[in-house]
Amino acid sequence: MSKRDTKFRVLVCIHTPQNIPTIINLLEASNTTKKSPICIYILHLVELTGRTSAMLIVHDTRKPDCPALNRTQAQSDHIINAFENYEQHVGCVSVHPLTAISPYFTMHEDICHLAEDKRVAYIIVPFHKQQTVDGGMEATKMAYITINQNVLANAPCSVGILVDRGLNGSNRLVANQCSHHVAMLFFGGPNDREALSYAWRISEHPGISLIAMQFVPGDTNF
Template structure:
């Protein structure tokens, strides 16, 4: 089936990392992709909100700052994919208090499986820029989106790999629907010949309650990854037992800078002391326990992170 993604962009600097993410999502003739890219612009003054569709071969109806750069970059990417990717480009100009409604409406109309939104803190050559208004937009999309959502924390490593041969992706898997969604996305990436995936399965020794249905679902997708990666040297799987949040932090900090991109789930259904301890100093709750740990101001992580939330479709 065609895999449909809606990618949001606040600033043109996010263009290269979004394109890199689409590349490693592995669009092929058998597994094509349809991408809806929306440049989000804050409406100022008394103008009427607009959603402009930039159709190929037609003159632009609206010229916004940076939009032409974004459009040209994605058109070039589409051409290089030789028909495996179709890109539809939009510019949305609305108040940031309601622009999430346009994003969610478009995701529902186009039946997308995943919405990608950039984190409100942007790592750039001149330093870190904070798009404060984007944070509330992201939170609203997490709450309202009719499909799964990924928040992309771009530190530059998602644009260019340190390894000329392979693009290294690490997935921290504990349990729950969000972790399964992150691993499901990783399974698609693992089919790319230039991608190496490492799954680190965190065995939560502090977990007191066990939902056997959830455990079966976790085991099913782990088994699927093992079968798919069997005999492929670039992929690996390992289990790590952790007793508490100190163990968890120690483990993650020991390997976090070994990758070009890290995938994590956003939240966990069970009440585990392993994650409860991390809420005390949570800086960015919208990223969940692991995402916050990898992104907070005192983190030593220099790698891009994609935080995934599975969403149940709603009317």
């Protein structure tokens, strides 16, 4: 279980720039402090097309910006810039951007190998649906379901599937008042204990109220 007084390592997966506001709001809720900083590995997931080979690109944020050569690079540049700005405006956060270019059916291998190599406590992947204007949910790409299922089956650590139901730029955390209510459902096991540790971390944010509910086996003999 990750300790709250140590650096919290998390691998965040992104399909498109639309995922950025929700993920940044979630990271803001993670309550970074000098005693408990966060190390974030941002992984832009790109489908491999054509005859090019699969690759993992580690971006050097210290290099000057260059004009994007294609749409994929433009998206990666946008993602990198967004999280660089977040890193500069929030203390105790270090951001490491990467891009994984691979077929959808093997993309989970890149995610899991990177998580193991960087010894992260959590992998966060976007849900395969996004919220519509009327409050419903619509699928983005059905291939995302397979990616998420494969990550859940093979990950070396705990996995969180981020479902955006309003945790975006229009519904930001307010520091001086409770603006979000979080429910933690605890059934038992190492993944739930890891999730409980994360929930306690979030609960220390002044803008969040936490309710933890433990479920225990009942007596079936009536």
